[in-house]
């Protein structure tokens with residue numbers, strides 16, 4: 001066990017939340033301190049995650065190999081696989097596994113490597129401590145609810161986004177702080193800051209700069225979270241909310257990450273794209289905010305009727321639980337906003353249509369057909 005705990009490979013491995021083990025079959029693995037505090041989180045069928053026991057300050061997970069992680073995910077309809085080889089190069093990974101099946105899988109495979117590098121630079125213990133010392137979070141959910149009530153149109157989460165895999169560079173002349181300040185000035189309730197560097201040309205530094213520039217809107221860290229380290233890191237640089245993507249994360253991962261968010265005072269925006277993901281997320285306790293993405297992150301197809309379809313089927317359950325819904329992607333004009341509002345959203349997350357305009361702040365009135373009040 002000591003040898004296992006001392007393994008640098010283990011410490012630098014962004015394995016699906018509670019199952020950090022690139023280790024030999026049925027190894028016993030002690031989780032990071034945050035997971036230990038969270039208590040027993042998951043169990044699975046034989047051959048996947050066998051047991052999770054509380055052992056003082058250490059949780060013990062017994063599981064087999066990466067295949068079992070992907071098996072658990074596949075059993076929940078998740079098509080994005082993990083390679084679980086964060087210290088290998090992408091070339092080696094692709095030789096062993098074949099190429100990723102789509103862009104989202106490619107992003108996640110890169111993220112596994114990136115998180116391992118981040119962990120090596122800023123160990124979890126240190127990041128956890130600095131997250132604990134960060135100024136208190138601002139109320140992301142409350143800001144959305146208040147803006148909706150005040151304006152009578154969905155609250156705006158305005159996205160600070162330079163580029164994307166589907167659109168390439170959206171704005172050449174990009175200053176994250178300037179854009180954030182303009183969004184705030186013209187009535188955005190909250191901001192979404194892309195932190196992925198490779199595919200979106202974003203950064204955690206941008207998030208930190210926006211926070212430090214005195215922007216008061218609550219900030220969503222728009223990241224592809226696969227590991228608790230990213231959540232603590234986001235909090236340590238000033239995030240008030242974090243994105244959790246159901247197409248990537250198992251139910252146990254989402255549950256575990258929600259506990260961490262609660263512990264840190266962060267709001268989680270749990271994103272779904274289809275009915276199966278919605279059903280999974282609605283079964284998880286303590287989800288307050290669901291984002292319906294109109295864009296398939298695998299194919300890039302954007303279809304705003306996705307929001308309508310999902311809310312027709314699940315709107316009652318969502319309302320019963322007091323969950324607030326965010327309509328995401330592909331919203332360009334007042335008709336688009338009215339359409340998703342009629343479908344039942346209380347907030348919208350908008351990037352491209354604002355950020356590509358010369359003055360992204362003034363573009364807000366064009367998107368809603370009126371000026372938004374603070």
Ligand SMILES: O=C(O)c1ccccc1NCC(=O)[C@H](O)[C@H](O)COP(=O)(O)O
Pocket residue numbers: 103104159161164165166167293295297300328329330331349350351352353
């Ligand atoms: O936007 C992409 O190309 C993309 C590709 C792969 C994964 C995620 C992606 N985008 C994240 C988002 O969903 C959007 O940034 C967000 O909803 C705003 O969308 P839009 O208003 O259409 O820029």
